[in-house]
Amino acid sequence: xxxxxxxxxxxxxxxxxxxxxxxxxxxxxxxxxxxxxxxxxxxxxxxxxxxxxxxxxxxxxxxxxxxxxxxxxxxxxxxxxxxxxxxxxxxxxxxxxxxxxxxxxxxxxxxxxxxxxxxxxxxxxxxxxxxxxxxxxxxxxxxxxxxxxxxxxxxxxxxxxxxxxxxxxxxxxxxxxxxxxxxxxxxxxxxxxxxxxxxxxxxxxxxxxxxxxxxxxxxxxxxxxxxxxxxxxxxxxxxxxxxxxxxxxxxxxxxxxxxxxxxxxxxxxxxxxxxxxxxxxxxxxxxxxxxxxxxxxxxxxxxxxxxxxxxxxxxxxxxxxxxxxxxxxxxxxxxxxxxx
Numbered sequence: 001x002x003x004x005x006x007x008x009x010x011x012x013x014x015x016x017x018x019x020x021x022x023x024x025x026x027x028x029x030x031x032x033x034x035x036x037x038x039x040x041x042x043x044x045x046x047x048x049x050x051x052x053x054x055x056x057x058x059x060x061x062x063x064x065x066x067x068x069x070x071x072x073x074x075x076x077x078x079x080x081x082x083x084x085x086x087x088x089x090x091x092x093x094x095x096x097x098x099x100x101x102x103x104x105x106x107x108x109x110x111x112x113x114x115x116x117x118x119x120x121x122x123x124x125x126x127x128x129x130x131x132x133x134x135x136x137x138x139x140x141x142x143x144x145x146x147x148x149x150x151x152x153x154x155x156x157x158x159x160x161x162x163x164x165x166x167x168x169x170x171x172x173x174x175x176x177x178x179x180x181x182x183x184x185x186x187x188x189x190x191x192x193x194x195x196x197x198x199x200x201x202x203x204x205x206x207x208x209x210x211x212x213x214x215x216x217x218x219x220x221x222x223x224x225x226x227x228x229x230x231x232x233x234x235x236x237x238x239x240x241x242x243x244x245x246x247x248x249x250x251x252x253x254x255x256x257x258x259x260x261x262x263x264x265x266x267x268x269x270x271x272x273x274x275x276x277x278x279x280x281x282x283x284x285x286x287x288x289x290x291x292x293x294x295x296x297x298x299x300x301x302x303x304x305x306x307x308x309x310x311x312x313x314x315x316x317x318x319x320x321x322x323x324x325x326x327x328x329x330x331x332x333x334x335x336x337x338x339x340x
Contacts, residue, residue, distance in 0.1 A: 017262035021277045024306065028284045036291025044287070050162075050170045050238065052283035054079070054231040054247070056276070057176060058254035059261075060183045061224040063275045066258050067187070067196040068217060069203070069267025070119070070126035075228045075254060077137035078111050079247030082232035084141045087151025087242035097158040105229045111137065112225020116218035134251070141244040151242040162237030172234045179227060184272040192216065200267020257282055260307050281306060 033040040058075045089100035118129045187193040198206040236242045261278030263270025
C-alpha cells in the first residue's frame with residue numbers, strides 16, 4: 001500500500017484550505033459577473049485591486065503576528081494616526097511628500113516597536129496591549145486634528161500613487177506585490193518564518209530550542225507598524241485627503257482575511273498565500289454586492305458566513321481522517337457460533 005493511501009486518499013491538494021477558498025473566490029467571481037453589469041470588466045478589476053490594497057497590506061503583516069499566537073488590534077488606528085501625521089508634516093511642516101512619507105514610515109515603526117516593548121519587555125498580553133493602543137492611536141489622531149481638521153489639496157504627483165495607473169495597472173499594485181513577496185519569503189523561506197510557527201505552537205519550547213523569542217516578536221510588530229504607515233500613505237493618496245477616522249475598522253477586516261485564509265487564531269498554522277485569498281474573497285464580495293445592487297449592510301453578514309464556511313471546509317479533511325482512523329481501529333465483529 002502506498003504512503004498516500006495509508007494516510008488517507010483525501011489528503012490531496014484538492015482538500016487543502018487554500019484550494020477550497022480559491023474555489024469560493026472563483027464561484028463569487030462567476031456569480032457576480034452573471035448578475036452585476038460590468039463586474040468582470042478590466043476597469044472594475046482594477047478598482048477591486050485599488051480599494052483592497054490597504055486592507056491587504058494590513059492582513060499581510062498580521063499573518064506573522066497571528067502565527068506567533070498574537071494579535072494586533074491597533075493597526076487600523078495606527079493607519080489613521082499616520083495619515084494625519086503625513087498630512088501635517090506635508091502641510092504644516094512644509095516637507096515634501098517623499099520626506100513626509102519617510103518620516104511617517106519611521107513613526108509607524110516606532111509605534112510597532114512600542115507594541116513590541118510592552119509585549120516582550122513587560123510580558124503583557126498582545127490583546128490587551130494592542131487594544132489599549134487602538135484607543136491611544138485613534139485618540140492622538142483626534143487630538144491632533146481636534147476632530148475636524150482635514151488635510152487635502154495634495155500635489156498631483158502624490159495623488160498619482162493612489163488614483164492613477166503605472167504600466168497599465170493601479171500605481172499602488174506594484175508596492176503591494178513587493179510587500180506580499182517580501183512577507184511570503186520571510187514567512188515561508190527563512191528561519192524567521194519557522195520560528196513564528198514554533199512560537200505559536202509552543203512558546204516555551206521555542207525558547208528552550210534557542211529561538212530568540214523576544215526579538216522575533218519585536219520584528220513582527222515593528223513590521224506591522226511600518227506597513228500600517230505605508231498603508232496610510234496609500235490610503236491618503238487614494239482618497240486625496242487625511243482625516244482622523246481613516247482606517248476605521250480596518251483591523252477587523254485584516255484579521256478576518258487572515259483567519260479566512262486558514263491561519264489559526266491560536267497560532268502555529270497558516271500561510272501568506274492563504275491570507276491573499278482571504279483578502280480576495282472579501283474584496284470580491286464587497287465589490288460584487290455593489291454591482292448586484294444589494295444593500296451594503298449585507299457585506300458584513302456574508303463575510304461572516306464566508307468565514308464560517310471556509311473554516312468548516314478546512315476542518316473537513318480532519319473529520320474524514322478521524323472517521324477513517326476510527327473505522328480502521330475498531331475490531332472486526334466476531335460471529336457467534338453454536339456450541340454443540
